[in-house]
Amino acid sequence: MTKRKRPPQRRGEAMVGAVLQVTLVQLGVVGFERLSVPEVAALAGVNKTSVYRRWPTKGELVREALASVLGEPPDFVATGELRADLLAWGRGALAFAGSPVGQAVFRALLSADDPDLRPLASELTRTTKGPMGLLTRAVRRGELRPGANLELALSTIAGALLQRLHVEHRPADLAYLTQVVDLVLDGLRR
Amino acid sequence: MTKRKRPPQRRGEAMVGAVLQVTLVQLGVVGFERLSVPEVAALAGVNKTSVYRRWPTKGELVREALASVLGEPPDFVATGELRADLLAWGRGALAFAGSPVGQAVFRALLSADDPDLRPLASELTRTTKGPMGLLTRAVRRGELRPGANLELALSTIAGALLQRLHVEHRPADLAYLTQVVDLVLDGLRR
DNA sequence: CAAAAAAGCAACTTGAAGTTGCTTTAGGGT
DNA sequence: ACCCTAAAGCAACTTCAAGTTGCTTTTTTG
Numbered sequence: 001m002t003k004r005k006r007p008p009q010r011r012g013e014a015m016v017g018a019v020l021q022v023t024l025v026q027l028g029v030v031g032f033e034r035l036s037v038p039e040v041a042a043l044a045g046v047n048k049t050s051v052y053r054r055w056p057t058k059g060e061l062v063r064e065a066l067a068s069v070l071g072e073p074p075d076f077v078a079t080g081e082l083r084a085d086l087l088a089w090g091r092g093a094l095a096f097a098g099s100p101v102g103q104a105v106f107r108a109l110l111s112a113d114d115p116d117l118r119p120l121a122s123e124l125t126r127t128t129k130g131p132m133g134l135l136t137r138a139v140r141r142g143e144l145r146p147g148a149n150l151e152l153a154l155s156t157i158a159g160a161l162l163q164r165l166h167v168e169h170r171p172a173d174l175a176y177l178t179q180v181v182d183l184v185l186d187g188l189r190r
Numbered sequence: 191m192t193k194r195k196r197p198p199q200r201r202g203e204a205m206v207g208a209v210l211q212v213t214l215v216q217l218g219v220v221g222f223e224r225l226s227v228p229e230v231a232a233l234a235g236v237n238k239t240s241v242y243r244r245w246p247t248k249g250e251l252v253r254e255a256l257a258s259v260l261g262e263p264p265d266f267v268a269t270g271e272l273r274a275d276l277l278a279w280g281r282g283a284l285a286f287a288g289s290p291v292g293q294a295v296f297r298a299l300l301s302a303d304d305p306d307l308r309p310l311a312s313e314l315t316r317t318t319k320g321p322m323g324l325l326t327r328a329v330r331r332g333e334l335r336p337g338a339n340l341e342l343a344l345s346t347i348a349g350a351l352l353q354r355l356h357v358e359h360r361p362a363d364l365a366y367l368t369q370v371v372d373l374v375l376d377g378l379r380r
Numbered sequence: 381c382a383a384a385a386a387a388g389c390a391a392c393t394t395g396a397a398g399t400t401g402c403t404t405t406a407g408g409g410t
Numbered sequence: 411a412c413c414c415t416a417a418a419g420c421a422a423c424t425t426c427a428a429g430t431t432g433c434t435t436t437t438t439t440g
Contacts, residue, residue, distance in 0.1 A: 128357070187378075
């Protein structure tokens with residue numbers, strides 16, 4: 001017969017990590033507004049008092065959870081062939097968008113109800129603009145004409161995927177990504 | 191000295207209209223989750239009891255408010271010149287997206303937290319696909335090649351505007367719309 | 381092993397949502 | 411003009427989740 005009346009406590013970083021992870025999952029499942037701090041605590045196996053002590057408001061908890069995972073823009077290999085590189089980046093972006101964390105980020109930031117989260121939204125935009133380097137290099141190689149609106153092209157690709165996933169609620173697979181990239185690249189080349 | 195202790199009541203359709211209108215405004219301002227039925231009632235100058243009697247849940251109130259305004263896809267004139275027609279449609283779509291009602295629709299439907307609202311989301315998609323006729327006619331005229339992926343093109347245009355407005359939080363004016371339409375049209379024409 | 385820090389716990393406070401029973405008002409029919 | 415009924419108002423109440431507090435227990439560390 002074990003003597004422990006309670007399960008062993010998780011403290012410090014262990015407790016913080018558990019809570020932030022549950023927060024991300026919950027963000028993806030129910031979104032920001034419906035996220036309940038007491039429920040997060042329960043799911044993390046932690047007393048709600050401990051959570052409130054560390055993060056006085058829901059906004060701060062969510063901000064830290066999102067910040068812990070943003071700012072690591074998905075890396076991709078640059079082969080030097082523009083179309084292949086864009087597809088590689090797109091695959092990474094889609095994988096991110098489909099992951100629990102990605103769901104959390106998009107659900108939390110799309111409507112951006114909470115002013116607390118605005119700064120993070122721009123972080124997401126920055127990530128979206130990650131492969132800009134690919135395009136500028138393609139211009140330098142002469143693969144694209146100098147006047148091409150690269151920023152517009154990226155926004156358009158990202159937007160098409162967003163539309164597909166979050167408005168039409170249909171899956172965005174590699175075939176779809178390829179169609180989008182080809183459409184935009186063809187447009188970019190006149 | 192006026193004898194009226196209370197302002198005159200609004201009944202029936204007048205009351206319903208006032209409440210639905212306030213509901214739309216509030217949807218645009220605070221979104222679905224933060225929308226408060228008692229607050230809507232107060233803003234509409236109506237007792238909350240009356241609101242609850244007519245719409246037992248917030249979901250039903252919002253659904254009726256949105257339904258009262260969706261299903262009227264913004265019309266546009268079709269001149270027969272594809273680019274001009276797409277731009278005309280886009281102007282209408284942007285005007286809609288910028289209006290209080292449009293804000294309401296997007297904020298309520300983008301994340302689509304509430305299962306009650308799912309059916310309306312597809313309504314929005316239908317509206318998005320409104321100008322499909324323009325494209326099919328352009329194909330028939332020979333202005334576009336038969337195999338062109340028209341649905342993809344429309345999704346991409348809509349997505350680019352969505353990305354601009356709701357992720358980047360930057361204004362989408364006529365110049366931007368024109369760039370997007372030209373990019374996609376150029377891509378569609380190979 | 382003692383002291384301090386961190387987490388647990390239960391009881392409490394608060395505030396918004398929604399409910400109820402009843403009263404008052406609007407407006408059509410006679 | 412009056413009455414009768416349906417619709418709206420009103421205030422008091424219930425409920426429930428969020429967040430707070432004071433204190434106890436556990437873990438860490440020096």
